[in-house]
Every structure is written in structure tokens, then in C-alpha cells.
Amino acid sequence: MDATARISRRSGGKRTDIRRENERVILQAAEKVFAEAGFGGATMQLIADMAGLPKANLHYYFATKEDLYRRVVRNIFEIWLDAASSFDAATGPVEGIGAYVDAKMEISRRHPDGSKVWASEVMHGAPVIQDYLETTLRDWTAGRAAVIQTWIDQGKMAPVDPRHLLYMLWATTQHYADFGHQIETLNDGRPLTERQWRAAKDSVKQIILRGIGAA
Amino acid sequence: MDATARISRRSGGKRTDIRRENERVILQAAEKVFAEAGFGGATMQLIADMAGLPKANLHYYFATKEDLYRRVVRNIFEIWLDAASSFDAATGPVEGIGAYVDAKMEISRRHPDGSKVWASEVMHGAPVIQDYLETTLRDWTAGRAAVIQTWIDQGKMAPVDPRHLLYMLWATTQHYADFGHQIETLNDGRPLTERQWRAAKDSVKQIILRGIGAA
């Protein structure tokens, strides 16, 4: 790499900034629109309006609607994978699962749109991220299931099927994002308060940890 | 109602049969297509092809795509309300919640498409069934929460927030329908067997019932 290339690629470069900033704005708008309307219901025009850019400009950064969608889905997937680290550092179920629930509940709270896009994608048969399910997610799941199994073997929790436990963790935490509208309606039309979010986390942790005989 | 009208409206009448049968076929096809593609991605042509009818015929029975969609959503909602009866006849959490989980898991297994359509609808802000959420579902939820509270007061289970418990029941059971594709992928690409479904039900019941101190 020569000096010229190094300079033109430096992260603070104006060119780079423009591209990065616009991609960020577009991805953010796209996440929202895909979450609200689904892939089929979303339109490039709607995303463009929400991003404050002409539609043709979107196609300059993302060749097709599907490319844009793919990026949105991968983004949320990576956020979730990060939350997995909660699991690793732990020495037992109370610590590990507790931290994992906290992390995933926080994601449901902070990134409800991304969660909905992911849910939608999987519900429709995962047309664009099937390979991720079969590789990354499969490996991740096998790894955590093994960890849970060792906890069981060590007598740190009751013998439960690790996979069904994982499904329950995913379902319960993501429910607060995917079905947030329903929860809000049942909460007299008001979003959960800080206090209520804490109660939700505590309830989930309490029931599950006690349910697996770890608390 | 005079004799003529009575005859022409009798349930076995040929005219009535044609209408009912065609509506049934259309609704069945629509449920599948809406589940697979979402409201925006579904097309009347696709539904027509799946139902084996010309597109114009669909518009004879259902004026608009939205009318058809509305009917599909209400159908699954009523199926779920029926499952609620499991709750009522019970005298305690083990019996009541156990039966409710069984009923909802069975629905996830038998009507995964309906479940997906419902999930999609709620995720997108419940544009067509918001009134149902605010009336029927709100009442139902309040009623069951009260039942759970009495069980707590009677010492039949630990003090947990009834609402978060209900959310967990909904989330966990519906997960097996809505994320069925993901579960199948993690099950080496094979659908859950009869045995595995039983294991799933048992795991869910075991963790939750124990988690609320009822088992």
C-alpha cells in the first residue's frame, strides 16, 4: 500500500465520511421502514423520504432493495451475537443466564426495529440469511447448549433440555420487542417505564432461573 | 322470514354450499400466502393460484385484499380465544397453566401460518385489529391476570407479576410456530417429531411451573 492510498483511505477523510454517514442514515431509515411494513410492504421511496435523500441516491449506495435489506438483517444479527459474550464469561447459570437475559432485554428495548426485521425474516423462511442460520447460529447454539449441559452435569441446575431453554430465552426476551405494540396496548397505551422494564427483566430472570433450579 | 327465504338459506342449499366452500378455500390459501410473504408481499394472484381460482373470483367474494386479510387475522384470533377456556376450568396453576400451554403449543403445531399472520400484524402496529387488542384482548388479559392473582393470594404459587407471566406463556408457545423455521434449521433441517414436540411441551411446562413455585 503506497502513501497516496493510505491517505485517501484514512478514516477521517471527507469522502469516506460522506459515504459512511449516508450509509448510516439510509440503514437507519431502512431498519425502521422494514420493521413497520415488512420487506414486501416497504418501498425505496419511503425509505428515501425517511432518510431525507432522493430515491436515486439510495441506489447509488445500495444496488437493490434486497442488498439494503440484507445489510439491515446482518446488522441486528451481529448485535445479538455480541450479547452472547454474556454467556461465556460466566461460571454458572445464575450469572450467565441472568446476564444474557439482561443483555437481550436491553437489545429489545434499544433496537426493537431490528428485532422485528429479524423476526419477519425468519418467519418468512429466512430467504436471505439461511446460510447464517446453518453456520454461525448453529455453531453458537451448539456451543451454548454444551455449556448448559456442563452446568447440569456439575449439579448447578436441574436437568432440562438446553435447546428448549435457549428457545425460551430467545422467545421471551424478543417478545418485548416484536410484540411491543401489544404490550403497550395492554399497558393502557403507554410504553413501559424504566421501572416496568426493570420489573420485566426481574420477572423473566426470576421465573426462568427458579424454573431451572438455579435460584 | 317466509318459507321461500328459509329454504333458499338452508345450510345444505347448493348456493350456500358453493359460497361457503369457496370462501373456505380462499381463506386457507390466503392464510398461507400472507404467512409466507406478509401483507405487503402477498399478491391476490398468488392467493388465487393457490386456491385454484381466477383472481377476479377472489374479488367477487372479498372486495379488497385488506378485507381478505382482516378475515384471516380474525380467524386465528378466535382460535386463540378458544384455547383460553383451558384456563377457566382449572382450580390451580398446575392444572390451568399446564392445560393452557398444551393448548397453545398444539395451536402452534396445527396452525403455524395463522400464528405468523397474527405476529406480523401485531409487529406492524396492528393496523387492522387494534380495536380487538383494546377490547377483547384487554378484557381477557385482565381476567386471567386476576385469576393468577387469586392463585398467588391462596398460596398456590409464588408472587410473580401475572402480566409478565402471561407474556412469557404467549412468547414461548408462539415461538414454536413463528420461529419454526429457525427451530427446524437447528434441528438439522428436520421438523420436530412427535416425540420432540412432547419434549418441548414438557420442557416449557416444567420450567414455567417450577419457576412460579407451583411444581
Place this chain on the structure above:
DNA sequence: TCGTTTCCTGACCGTATGGTCAGAGACAAG
């Protein structure tokens, strides 16, 4: 300043979609 690359966008295009409609066909009642 000049040349080059990147960025931007109004106007445009082919296609697919939801929906309409006139009229044909099926059936029952008198």
C-alpha cells in the same frame, strides 16, 4: 488551474399489482 474520482439526482422505463366491469353461465322458482 486542471484532471480524476466520487457523489448526486431528475427524468425516465418496463413491469406487476389491486381492482373493475361487462357479459356469460348456472341454477332455482313460478
Place this chain on the structure above:
DNA sequence: CTTGTCTCTGACCATACGGTCAGGAAACGA
């Protein structure tokens, strides 16, 4: 057979959509 009602459908229409493109504007390096 006649009349009236319900069922059916090919052909059609206006619109909206994803995507393209030519060419202008802006940002650089030299």
C-alpha cells in the same frame, strides 16, 4: 320456458414500484 338471482371470468385500466441512466456538482490530488 321465462324470469331473476347468484356465480364466474377474460380483458382491461390506472397506479405504483424497483431500477436505470445521462449528465451535472462537488471533492480531491497534483
